[in-house]
Amino acid sequence: MGNSKDRIKLNVGGRIFETTSTTLANAGRDSFFGALFDDEWNLSPPKEDLFIDRNPDCFAVLLDLLRTGDLNVPANIPERLLHREASFYGLLHHVRTSKWGPFDGNRLRLSDSVKGIAPGDGTAVRAGPDGGCCVAHGSVVHVFDWMLEEHCPINLDYQRVNDVGWIDSDNIVLSACEKLGRGDGGMGLFSSSTGDLRYKFQVCHENQVKSYTAGALSFNQDYKIFSSCKGRSNEYGIGVWDQITGKQTDFFYESPGWSLGDADKLQWLNGMNCLLVATLFPRKDNCYISLLDFRDKNMVWSWSDIGSPMAIDEKRVRDAIAMEDSNSICVVNEFEDLGFIDLRMYGGSVRWSSRSRLMKSKMPDEPCYPKLALHEGQLFSSMNDSISVFCGPDWVLTSRLRRSYGGSICDFSIGGDRLFALHSEENVFDVWETPPSPII
16 A cells, blocks of 8 residues: 555556556566655656557556555456557566466476477477577577567578577577588577577687587586587587687597496586586497586596396386485486496496386387486486476475377477476477466
């Protein structure tokens, strides 16, 4: 409730609205209204009324959102028009948080499904920081904003995309295969809105620029980009570049008998200040997992299944993810059995948890290898057409996300308070969201 001194009149598109500075303060300092008021949320300079040349119908909806925290959109207002107006006022975050709540794997609900245009060719899906995503299909990357409107696609002219990563909501990094005879490939920074190439990331070996194939990507908080690299000479290993300048800053060369340049997965560990590098079956006949410390160019921990009995194929590691809180690495086999490796033991064995044996008889004709993700204390694992959620110190199965359309899940990604799941057969990606908590 505001007092008489708190009341403010706004003329929006010819319609008069009366509200309070207390209500408008709910928009935050970074909003359109935050720029109109002083530190005490008084109009600066004071005005009898303020004219805003915008859509009054949309403003009524947004003003009600600031008053109640609830979003009620009449049927005659197109959603995209409301989002455009919310963007002008700096209220997109308010609209988003009213549509879905903070991410919780156990409360996710299917929100939408977007059909692709290249069936069976899905490579990867990556969640953006603002609720959008990008999907790689062969040599093309399709970019979607948080409203799931597609931007201009990024086309690499028949060079297969190996991985995709978001620098921020405006910039995307692509890693691609080298194209023989052209010297292309490697990595590039692209605009997420226009698809334009901003600059390429080069590899230098013995003071010469080399062509290379870039693979798995990872990023850290110090604006560094990491990528597995394969060149024609000795450029096998992990390259490091500065996100801002695009210049190469380091290179960790692959040692004989080990595998870095073919890595399937990279993961930066903030607490340990190390990079997890995992090369997995079937890319190689054996699995190699290591932690690299770039400060002194040292491999501080490693594990491989070389020499382990492999009579049973299900013991093959298909994905791996580091869990710093428990000093362990979680791995998964093709039957979604979880395994754990103790990081405090150099080259220790895998402690398997055979919780999914019953799924052996239900394998589809063309299964996709399972993938792992860790988000805010919850562990996610894809298997066939579903994603399992594990919680607690013993990683108990607490929920499972499944839908019947699109075939097996070939990749999934979490970000922007959403989970995106890419299906293999129909090239459909699903969008899962957490419903907002009820207003009491």
